[in-house]
Amino acid sequence: MATDFQNLVKAFSVSGLVVGYPFGKLNNVEDVVTVNLFIEELRKTEKLKDVKYTYWDERLSSKTVELMLKPLKLHPVQEKTMLDKFAAVVILQEYLDYANRYVNTEPAE
Template structure:
């Protein structure tokens, strides 16, 4: 896995999309679960995908799941939600970095690029939308994690694609 700046990932994506391929996977990394969302082939719309259980003991299994998704969905990169803050070492920020580093150490995702995107309010926004539905807590948590990942991808697509287009003009 190789870290790249968001704008560089989008420049590469714009080049790749001329060939008609290259989707992004959004990750909302939590202490117990990782919510996943995938972009459409044109990288304009994000859809919820699934939620993976996150344990140190299953990191190799998760890497294998990601390998399958890369192949099935023609993924070119991961957008990892990161709680940017003035205090860079918050517990949430540290656990996101640890997760990415653990994935990288498996060696199963070589060549895959990833970047971080600010996700401070994605979970809270989804939580506020779900509250009136009075869902079972387990069902609500699953939906929250997937749609937080959707929020990360949608936010990135709306912001960076316009920046990338402006840079190319």
């Protein structure tokens, strides 16, 4: 998976990565382990060492999307697919909103 990801980083000139992290999901250790293994695999390749990354709390993203999708009455498989994709969008948008508000993006003089 790290190699596939590395190819995407090159193809799209990625300079940063926002990783949805299941903070506080003590009852879902599998998700925590999956995310940790993915990041560790990427770190071990050292081919992505110039890509900055941050963990972002994903707990409320799925709930937000569930509430948006509920009125659509989708097939469960279709709903799950859309849930995952839109949750990723919510995570990224939350990070971008935070960065625009609180992170100094002005170049150093």
